[in-house]
Amino acid sequence: GAVVSQHPSWVICKSGTSVKIECRSLDFQATTMFWYRQFPKQSLMLMATSNEGSKATYEQGVEKDKFLINHASLTLSTLTVTSAHPEDSSFYICSARGGQGTTYNEQFFGPGTRLTVL
Amino acid sequence: AQTVTQSQPEMSVQEAETVTLSCTYDTSENNYYLFWYKQPPSRQMILVIRQEAYKQQNATENRFSVNFQKAAKSFSLKISDSQLGDTAMYFCAFGPSGSRLTFGEGTQLTVNP
Numbered sequence: 001g002a003v004v005s006q007h008p009s010w011v012i013c014k015s016g017t018s019v020k021i022e023c024r025s026l027d028f029q030a031t032t033m034f035w036y037r038q039f040p041k042q043s044l045m046l047m048a049t050s051n052e053g054s055k056a057t058y059e060q061g062v063e064k065d066k067f068l069i070n071h072a073s074l075t076l077s078t079l080t081v082t083s084a085h086p087e088d089s090s091f092y093i094c095s096a097r098g099g100q101g102t103t104y105n106e107q108f109f110g111p112g113t114r115l116t117v118l
Numbered sequence: 119a120q121t122v123t124q125s126q127p128e129m130s131v132q133e134a135e136t137v138t139l140s141c142t143y144d145t146s147e148n149n150y151y152l153f154w155y156k157q158p159p160s161r162q163m164i165l166v167i168r169q170e171a172y173k174q175q176n177a178t179e180n181r182f183s184v185n186f187q188k189a190a191k192s193f194s195l196k197i198s199d200s201q202l203g204d205t206a207m208y209f210c211a212f213g214p215s216g217s218r219l220t221f222g223e224g225t226q227l228t229v230n231p
Binding site for chain 2: 034041042046049091104105106108109112113
């Protein structure tokens with residue numbers, strides 16, 4: 001139980017294009033989803049927190065117009081990187097909290113998406 | 119602000135031996151949870167062990183155990199009988215009830231044959 005999927009696992013795009021990353025909770029309802037960014041050999045940096053049906057809360061320094069987050073259902077959240085540039089290249093990880101994980105404030109993580117912007 | 123500190127960027131251990139990873143945190147909260155996650159080369163975050171702050175008993179999961187010292191705000195992870203598959207980046211994380219998680223900088227553990 002508590003499986004989170006991410007799609008795609010790896011994407012290469014041209015500078016200036018937009019990329020959408022999907023995060024799905026497969027066997028539980030995720031009331032809250034989180035999006036992280038991780039650079040090589042570094043920790044996870046929280047970008048935003050999204051609750052189903054409401055606007056995402058962005059961390060300081062994260063451009064909400066560049067990183068669009070939608071949490072339209074209890075099993076799906078999407079992150080869209082708009083007008084991507086090479087500096088947006090990174091590893092993006094989503095996590096979900098819900099079900100019995102809520103009791104322990106536990107987050108279940110997706111496998112991550114590697115974004116490369118040329 | 120809540121902070122999590124892992125003072126050991128890298129550690130190594132011989133297979134079958136025991137290793138302890140340290141973690142300290144700073145908070146004014148009283149009700150919170152602590153976690154150790156591992157991130158192997160696949161980069162999938164995997165929960166290793168969880169500790170509820172209100173529980174005095176240290177959590178144990180097979181070869182993994184913690185030493186939770188609430189007053190000292192310390193939460194170390196002990197790995198017994200280390201295996202090659204334990205090679206990974208280990209992150210300590212802190213989270214008040216219902217809130218976001220704060221992660222430490224990570225400790226890269228290498229298990230040598």
